[in-house]
Amino acid sequence: MSAGHSHLKDLDYSVVQQCMHCGLCLPTCPTYDATKLERNSPRGRIALMRAIADDRLDVTKAFGDEMYFCLGCLACQTACPAGVNYAELFEHARAEIEEKKVLANPKRNFIRGFTVGWLFMDLRRLEFLGKALRLYQQLGLQTAMRRIGLMRLLPRRLQELEAMTPNVCAKFSVELIAPTTQATGVKKYRVAMLTGCAQDLTFSDVNRDTVEVLAQNGCEVITPAEQSCCGSLHAHNGEWTLAQQLARRNIDQFPPEQFDAIITNAGGCGSHLKHYAKLLVDDPAYLKRAELWDAKVKDIHEWLVEIGIRKPSAPHLTPALSPPVGSGEGEAAERRSPTRLVNQTSQEHAGPEAGAPFVVTYHESCHLTHGQKVVSQPRELLRAIPGLKLIELPEASWCCGSAGIYNLTQPEMAGQLLERKINHIKSTGATTVATGNPGCLLQLINGAAKAGLKLRVVHPITLLAEAYRAENSQ
Amino acid sequence: MPLANELIAKLASIVGAENVLTSKEDLIAYSFDGTAAMQAMPSCVVFALTTDHVVKILKLANQTKTPIVTRGSGTGLSGGSLPSADCIVLCLVKMNRILELDSANLTILVEPGVTTLAVFDAATAAGLFYPPDPGSMKISTIGGNVAENSGGLRGLKYGITRNYVMGLEVVLPDGEILWTGNKCVKDVAGYSLRDLFVGSEGTLGVVTKVLLRLIPKPAAKKTMVATFAQMDHAAQTVSDIIAAQIIPCTLEFLDRTTIHCVEDFAKVGLPLDCEALLLMETDGHPAAVAEEAAKMEECARKNSAMEVRVAKDEAEANKLATARRSAFSALARLAPTTILEDATVPRSELAKMIRFVAAIAKKYNLRVGTFGHMGDGNLHPTFLTDERNKEEMHRVDEAFKEIFGEAIRLGGTITGEHGIGMAKKSFLPKFAGDAQMRVMRELRRALDPNGILNPGKMFDQ
Numbered sequence: 001m002s003a004g005h006s007h008l009k010d011l012d013y014s015v016v017q018q019c020m021h022c023g024l025c026l027p028t029c030p031t032y033d034a035t036k037l038e039r040n041s042p043r044g045r046i047a048l049m050r051a052i053a054d055d056r057l058d059v060t061k062a063f064g065d066e067m068y069f070c071l072g073c074l075a076c077q078t079a080c081p082a083g084v085n086y087a088e089l090f091e092h093a094r095a096e097i098e099e100k101k102v103l104a105n106p107k108r109n110f111i112r113g114f115t116v117g118w119l120f121m122d123l124r125r126l127e128f129l130g131k132a133l134r135l136y137q138q139l140g141l142q143t144a145m146r147r148i149g150l151m152r153l154l155p156r157r158l159q160e161l162e163a164m165t166p167n168v169c170a171k172f173s174v175e176l177i178a179p180t181t182q183a184t185g186v187k188k189y190r191v192a193m194l195t196g197c198a199q200d201l202t203f204s205d206v207n208r209d210t211v212e213v214l215a216q217n218g219c220e221v222i223t224p225a226e227q228s229c230c231g232s233l234h235a236h237n238g239e240w241t242l243a244q245q246l247a248r249r250n251i252d253q254f255p256p257e258q259f260d261a262i263i264t265n266a267g268g269c270g271s272h273l274k275h276y277a278k279l280l281v282d283d284p285a286y287l288k289r290a291e292l293w294d295a296k297v298k299d300i301h302e303w304l305v306e307i308g309i310r311k312p313s314a315p316h317l318t319p320a321l322s323p324p325v326g327s328g329e330g331e332a333a334e335r336r337s338p339t340r341l342v343n344q345t346s347q348e349h350a351g352p353e354a355g356a357p358f359v360v361t362y363h364e365s366c367h368l369t370h371g372q373k374v375v376s377q378p379r380e381l382l383r384a385i386p387g388l389k390l391i392e393l394p395e396a397s398w399c400c401g402s403a404g405i406y407n408l409t410q411p412e413m414a415g416q417l418l419e420r421k422i423n424h425i426k427s428t429g430a431t432t433v434a435t436g437n438p439g440c441l442l443q444l445i446n447g448a449a450k451a452g453l454k455l456r457v458v459h460p461i462t463l464l465a466e467a468y469r470a471e472n473s474q
Numbered sequence: 475m476p477l478a479n480e481l482i483a484k485l486a487s488i489v490g491a492e493n494v495l496t497s498k499e500d501l502i503a504y505s506f507d508g509t510a511a512m513q514a515m516p517s518c519v520v521f522a523l524t525t526d527h528v529v530k531i532l533k534l535a536n537q538t539k540t541p542i543v544t545r546g547s548g549t550g551l552s553g554g555s556l557p558s559a560d561c562i563v564l565c566l567v568k569m570n571r572i573l574e575l576d577s578a579n580l581t582i583l584v585e586p587g588v589t590t591l592a593v594f595d596a597a598t599a600a601g602l603f604y605p606p607d608p609g610s611m612k613i614s615t616i617g618g619n620v621a622e623n624s625g626g627l628r629g630l631k632y633g634i635t636r637n638y639v640m641g642l643e644v645v646l647p648d649g650e651i652l653w654t655g656n657k658c659v660k661d662v663a664g665y666s667l668r669d670l671f672v673g674s675e676g677t678l679g680v681v682t683k684v685l686l687r688l689i690p691k692p693a694a695k696k697t698m699v700a701t702f703a704q705m706d707h708a709a710q711t712v713s714d715i716i717a718a719q720i721i722p723c724t725l726e727f728l729d730r731t732t733i734h735c736v737e738d739f740a741k742v743g744l745p746l747d748c749e750a751l752l753l754m755e756t757d758g759h760p761a762a763v764a765e766e767a768a769k770m771e772e773c774a775r776k777n778s779a780m781e782v783r784v785a786k787d788e789a790e791a792n793k794l795a796t797a798r799r800s801a802f803s804a805l806a807r808l809a810p811t812t813i814l815e816d817a818t819v820p821r822s823e824l825a826k827m828i829r830f831v832a833a834i835a836k837k838y839n840l841r842v843g844t845f846g847h848m849g850d851g852n853l854h855p856t857f858l859t860d861e862r863n864k865e866e867m868h869r870v871d872e873a874f875k876e877i878f879g880e881a882i883r884l885g886g887t888i889t890g891e892h893g894i895g896m897a898k899k900s901f902l903p904k905f906a907g908d909a910q911m912r913v914m915r916e917l918r919r920a921l922d923p924n925g926i927l928n929p930g931k932m933f934d935q
Binding site: 038043080081 | 610
């Protein structure tokens with residue numbers, strides 16, 4: 001980047017000017033709600049960006065801290081009548097912060113370099129790390145370490161982080177999903193399946209369920225073994241150039257011309273995947289294809305409702321009656337199952353009496369709801385499952401605190417939000433919560449465990465896949 | 475001139491260091507309110523948590539003659555809570571407790587930082603109703619509503635904030651605490667100081683407690699949307715409804731530009747093929763509601779309404795009202811800067827005023843979106859402009875001068891519900907006249923001899 005370059009100053013001024021500071025975003029902002037400080041609000045943050053664009057403020061460390069205190073949940077974008085594109089402002093602000101290095105310190109540089117710059121740039125590296133972690137968990141080392149209290153020797157923050165380590169799936173998507181899956185019955189569409197990174201590491205079963213459900217709905221599914229990260233992590237963390245690289249790589253790997261849709265089942269990824277054209281706006285070689293790509297990327301819920309969900313004929317069988325495929329191998333398998341039953345075995349989760357409805361509540365992933373405006377479709381999908389009763393979750397669209405890697409970087413705020421979310425889930429009396437994003441799934445699993453709450457945390461698509469399987473077992 | 479460190483330290487000793495903000499990043503975030511194209515940097519921001527804090531802060535400011543600008547959520551639209559340069563911003567959003575809901579006397583006692591919506595919700599939970607509903611009610615604070623005497627969509631039938639304030643605790647500039655009003659429906663003891671403080675825009679004292687009147691919740695309501703091919707038809711419908719001696723709880727109007735912006739944001743299915751839209755709501759006894767709704771529909775149809783649609787349930791009615799509340803902000807979709815005003819005329823002059831606004835927009839070659847509370851004559855002509863375009867901004871100023879002049883000529887007012895603040899300061903003397911200006915100046919001087927409270931707002935001392 002040239003010395004004179006500045007993301008915020010070079011940005012079309014009308015984007016910052018779009019905010020007319022009416023304040024209607026304030027009540028929807030989780031950080032403002034917590035602190036009541038204008039600086040921690042969307043219009044306050046935009047005022048700072050505008051001050052930078054106007055040369056009234058330098059890119060300071062305080063500005064950097066502020067932009068990393070923002071969850072990036074985009075609830076403000078839904079609330080904003082003026083149509084401010086906060087997502088774009090947010091990403092440019094973070095990119096500016098990284099380029100000006102106002103937050104740089106050796107530890108942060110190392111962690112960022114390792115994760116954003118290296119690990120998530122090539123998913124084979126992530127897979128290798130995942131395998132190591134899996135081995136650690138499978139050999140019972142984690143349990144042993146925890147049992148003998150070795151963890152207590154670690155500093156408190158590390159202990160907390162260790163407790164949050166996700167359970168790595170027994171198998172990655174590549175081991176579960178064939179490169180081509182034929183449609184069940186008449187083939188109506190040809191779609192590509194993005195398996196994601198965090199999703200693949202911890203919820204590869206959700207990927208398999210997604211492919212099964214797609215096939216059940218007349219889609220031929222192409223799932224290439226070798227895939228790349230979508231770049232959302234990079235764009236949200238100020239690594240503009242790396243995000244552009246990954247966007248180009250994905251467009252090459254999944255030529256958008258060849259598919260009716262490119263499917264993602266992770267709310268956070270989808271929100272980024274749909275905006276490659278903005279990212280590649282200065283790249284004439286890719287812009288046209290990026291626009292086509294953006295039009296083809298569909299969240300799984302959105303796509304299924306668009307093509308019309310085939311309603312399962314059989315009532316959903318609760319896990320106790322019908323354990324999810326691949327989790328019948330005793331305790332170890334149960335631990336790894338995507339449909340985690342926190343603080344209980346599947347036997348304990350006897351579910352409702354036969355004939356009684358299976359009660360589920362739905363937590364909205366921020367980037368599915370605010371980023372992609374996919375709000376009604378997951379509920380429609382859940383309601384399509386016979387025997388399932390959907391109870392609305394109070395504050396369903398309020399961030400759970402996961403927010404990408406926010407729960408790692410801002411544990412205090414993330415913890416507050418998680419507690420609030422878990423209390424609301426408790427208030428519904430539902431024993432299952434469904435949500436369409438791996439970050440939320442992990443966060444809620446951790447939250448339920450911490451609260452000692454018996455709760456099944458599951459992707460909506462898994463419930464639908466189970467219902468289709470129940471048809472076959474009839 | 476920045477505040478002396480000594481003063482900052484004293485403020486911190488009153489409210490705690492965590493409740494005093496001085497960094498540039500913090501101050502920028504408090505350098506504006508909801509008003510377009512106005513900005514000024516304060517010296518510091520102080521959060522009071524108790525009346526005692528307010529007392530001590532005011533004493534300190536009065537001794538040092540430091541200007542104080544009180545604010546809540548900063549959603550005002552006349553620059554009333556815009557900082558004076560180098561002032562202390564006294565922010566009351568952390569004084570946000572509901573202190574008492576008295577269902578025997580139908581009152582609620584709250585701190586000033588409670589949001590309007592929280593008051594409405596608390597009343598609803600007790601089976602009661604708090605009607606004033608400014609557009610920003612989800613976040614606007616009661617303290618701000620009292621200071622600006624805010625209106626809203628239900629003003630026509632239920633009145634405005636003033637009609638619900640029964641009592642106030644006010645801290646005067648010298649730190650003395652004053653209580654005015656009580657829970658009595660009738661009280662004629664002395665001057666009604668309560669009414670003096672309502673709408674005083676933070677120039678006479680700092681409100682630290684508000685006692686509000688609640689009313690029984692109407693048993694039924696019906697919401698309708700009527701569309702018209704001509705603006706005049708909508709205006710005539712309103713006149714006919716009023717002439718038929720029906721007072722609906724809401725009679726809101728949107729013009730074509732506003733309808734498109736609102737629909738673009740709220741997606742509530744507003745018809746896009748009309749020139750004017752009326753959002754009409756009647757509430758009360760179910761039988762009366764049915765009768766009034768039928769008459770209102772008849773009035774609309776008689777005036778060639780293209781369509782009259784009845785909201786099918788409470789959820790749809792709420793969606794429509796929420797969509798209407800977003801009108802001002804939604805207009806910002808079309809231009810970088812939206813400047814709205816709230817010229818108000820007697821209802822009989824509405825059609826004339828609407829035509830005048832359209833003619834003025836044409837004369838000055840400006841884009842305008844007009845919406846407002848048609849039932850009470852309170853219009854919101856909103857010019858769509860760009861504050862960086864000095865020449866166009868000048869034309870906007872000229873246009874408003876003519877609009878205010880016409881409003882006064884028609885027996886109206888320069889502000890129906892937003893207040894004078896900075897935005898209409900220059901129009902006040904002409905509107906109020908010499909005698910009123912003199913009395914207002916003397917009142918202000920009597921209460922705030924050092925001129926520390928919101929200096930430069932409403933009028934100069």
